[in-house]
Amino acid sequence: xxxxxxTQRQMRERARRFExxxxxxxxxxxxxxxxxxxxxxxIASLLIxxxxxxxxxxxxxxxxxxxxxxxxxxxxxxxxxxxxxxxIINGERSxxxxxxxxxxxxxxxxxxxxxxxxxxxxxxxxxxxxxxATRTTEGVRGTDYIPxxxxxxxxxxxxxxxxxxxxxxEDPYRIxxxxxxxxxxxxxxxxxxxxxxxxxxxSPILFDLKKGDTVKLVESGESWSKVSYQAVDxxxxxxxxxxxxxxxxxxxxxxxxxxxxxxxxxxxxKIVMGFHNLAVADANAYFADATANVKGMNVIAPTxxxxxxxxxxxxxxxxxxxVDMAHEKGYEVWAVVDNFSPDMDSNEVLSRTSARAVLAxxxxxxxxxxxxxxxxxxxxxxxxxxxDDFAQxxxxxxxxxxxxxxxxxxxxxxxxxxxxxxxxDIQGRVADYVVIMGYDEHTMASNEAGSVASLGFVTQGIExxxxxxxxxxxxxxxxxxxxxWAYEGGVLSCESLGMTDAGAFLADNxxxxxxxxxxxxxxxxFEKNGVVYSIWLEDAESISSKLxxxxxxxxxxxxxxxxxxxxxxxxDTITAYYPAVQ
Numbered sequence: 001x002x003x004x005x006x007t008q009r010q011m012r013e014r015a016r017r018f019e020x021x022x023x024x025x026x027x028x029x030x031x032x033x034x035x036x037x038x039x040x041x042x043i044a045s046l047l048i049x050x051x052x053x054x055x056x057x058x059x060x061x062x063x064x065x066x067x068x069x070x071x072x073x074x075x076x077x078x079x080x081x082x083x084x085x086x087x088i089i090n091g092e093r094s095x096x097x098x099x100x101x102x103x104x105x106x107x108x109x110x111x112x113x114x115x116x117x118x119x120x121x122x123x124x125x126x127x128x129x130x131x132x133a134t135r136t137t138e139g140v141r142g143t144d145y146i147p148x149x150x151x152x153x154x155x156x157x158x159x160x161x162x163x164x165x166x167x168x169x170e171d172p173y174r175i176x177x178x179x180x181x182x183x184x185x186x187x188x189x190x191x192x193x194x195x196x197x198x199x200x201x202x203s204p205i206l207f208d209l210k211k212g213d214t215v216k217l218v219e220s221g222e223s224w225s226k227v228s229y230q231a232v233d234x235x236x237x238x239x240x241x242x243x244x245x246x247x248x249x250x251x252x253x254x255x256x257x258x259x260x261x262x263x264x265x266x267x268x269x270k271i272v273m274g275f276h277n278l279a280v281a282d283a284n285a286y287f288a289d290a291t292a293n294v295k296g297m298n299v300i301a302p303t304x305x306x307x308x309x310x311x312x313x314x315x316x317x318x319x320x321x322x323v324d325m326a327h328e329k330g331y332e333v334w335a336v337v338d339n340f341s342p343d344m345d346s347n348e349v350l351s352r353t354s355a356r357a358v359l360a361x362x363x364x365x366x367x368x369x370x371x372x373x374x375x376x377x378x379x380x381x382x383x384x385x386x387x388d389d390f391a392q393x394x395x396x397x398x399x400x401x402x403x404x405x406x407x408x409x410x411x412x413x414x415x416x417x418x419x420x421x422x423x424x425d426i427q428g429r430v431a432d433y434v435v436i437m438g439y440d441e442h443t444m445a446s447n448e449a450g451s452v453a454s455l456g457f458v459t460q461g462i463e464x465x466x467x468x469x470x471x472x473x474x475x476x477x478x479x480x481x482x483x484x485w486a487y488e489g490g491v492l493s494c495e496s497l498g499m500t501d502a503g504a505f506l507a508d509n510x511x512x513x514x515x516x517x518x519x520x521x522x523x524x525x526f527e528k529n530g531v532v533y534s535i536w537l538e539d540a541e542s543i544s545s546k547l548x549x550x551x552x553x554x555x556x557x558x559x560x561x562x563x564x565x566x567x568x569x570x571x572d573t574i575t576a577y578y579p580a581v582q
Contacts, residue, residue: 069205073171073172084173085098089178104154106153107152107154109150120395124351127353133399159255161254162179162255163252164177186214186246188214188246189241191211192210194206194236195215200235207229215227216228216248217245224238263402270557272574296578300331300332307337307338307349309344311349312349319370332407333370335370336378337377338378338380367401367406374432375408379411382421391423391426394410394426413436424469431473436462438453438457438478443494462549475556478543480538481497481561483496486533503567506524511526515541557578
């Protein structure tokens with residue numbers, strides 16, 4: 001029994017040792033497995049650290065090199081409202097802004113007229129008119145134009161009359177219009193690159209350009225080149241551009257309804273025109289007296305018509321017999337229409353399409369009734385606000401005069417800043433002759449005595465007019481009168497005198513005029529009975545000086561205000577420069 005118990009103890013002891021050894025083996029295995037499981041984590045940690053180092057390096061390089069900042073295009077153009085747009089015309093940004101409604105682009109009428117100067121809006125009767133050489137087209141409200149304080153013309157409507165190429169980009173809206181078919185230099189993008197605000201890698205990014213894109217080359221540089229892309233100017237590295245330049249040809253389309261073939265009724269000879277000032281119909285009987293001493297004149301312009309009311313009707317003192325007598329003497333008759341009547345408002349008439357139509361048609365009816373050769377428009381003292389209306393009247397009237405073979409001439413002041421609204425440039429396009437009233441340098445409203453038409457005044461008037469009107473269409477009017485100035489008791493006054501009366505005034509007072517080189521006129525000043533008189537004469541010498549300047553500029557002719565005020569010798573002076581052609 002004792003041996004049996006000893007044997008059992010030994011067996012239990014061996015079992016404990018075996019279990020302990022087994023536990024140690026299992027523990028070693030667990031530690032080994034634990035070490036094996038940590039290896040991927042270590043490797044992952046090392047990879048993460050490496051990536052972090054790379055990213056940190058990139059950030060550092062980014063700080064030291066290229067910027068990733070992006071430039072907002074709206075901010076680039078200084079746009080402050082989501083409704084703002086950018087308008088670019090022939091490569092230049094306009095100060096004006098387009099309006100976009102339902103995806104349709106509308107331009108201010110001012111912009112439309114800068115591209116095709118024939119748009120006119122009648123705000124009273126609500127007409128948008130496009131008037132060319134032979135017809136007028138009316139736009140459709142809400143489609144072709146948007147009325148308002150500023151009238152907007154749809155780009156599509158403008159394109160009907162004006163050949164152009166245009167692109168429209170969004171966010172923000174950029175309207176890029178080209179009306180000149182001049183090819184630009186382009187360059188292909190040979191690798192993905194950034195277009196930046198300035199020639200600097202730290203400059204904000206405008207666009208991500210892709211390989212294969214094409215940009216307009218504005219200015220090529222060794223390191224950076226200035227380019228234009230989607231109507232935005234910026235810079236790209238020159239190495240990103242193909243060295244072989246391409247031609248970005250501009251193909252214009254539209255303009256099929258343009259009506260700009262202004263066939264002018266010009267004479268092959270120089271015009272020598274005499275204004276015949278008539279106030280009543282009975283004065284037509286003095287035609288023979290008014291032309292008795294005339295030599296070389298080929299056009300007579302009687303003052304027959306005047307606007308009589310605000311509906312466009314005219315006063316008429318014309319005479320078919322007068323026209324017959326003028327034709328017998330070889331004169332054409334260009335009847336004058338003025339706006340001097342106190343019973344009408346020029347602005348009221350010209351600003352309404354219906355009234356303009358009445359006025360134009362009545363003038364054509366009278367021209368046909370009397371057998372006239374032309375019309376002379378003498379609208380004076382218009383207001384600046386009437387300028388567009390006056391231009392539109394001339395456009396509309398010119399369609400009728402051209403269709404009826406009538407000469408259309410228009411009288412103008414010597415150009416000054418405050419008369420620019422008379423639009424001599426439009427007159428030169430739609431009318432046949434533009435007449436300069438080369439006198440009234442000093443009038444009764446002047447604060448000082450002076451010449452009616454000094455040579456410098458006349459010369460400047462001619463040269464300024466020629467900046468807008470071809471010389472062949474310009475007629476300069478010379479004065480057959482002067483002003484006698486009187487200064488008494490601190491008060492200045494004047495009286496208009498014809499050539500004969502001016503000469504008689506000096507002769508009666510025993511005064512001899514002397515040549516004034518500055519004005520190119522004979523001048524006299526004297527005192528009598530406490531009154532100081534001064535006078536700048538218009539005579540053969542002064543008229544000759546003016547005619548010499550006119551001839552040197554090869555003008556279309558000369559006009560004279562007014563018949564019966566001249567001395568007979570003046571016609572010899574005129575024909576020396578403008579030989580008689582009838």
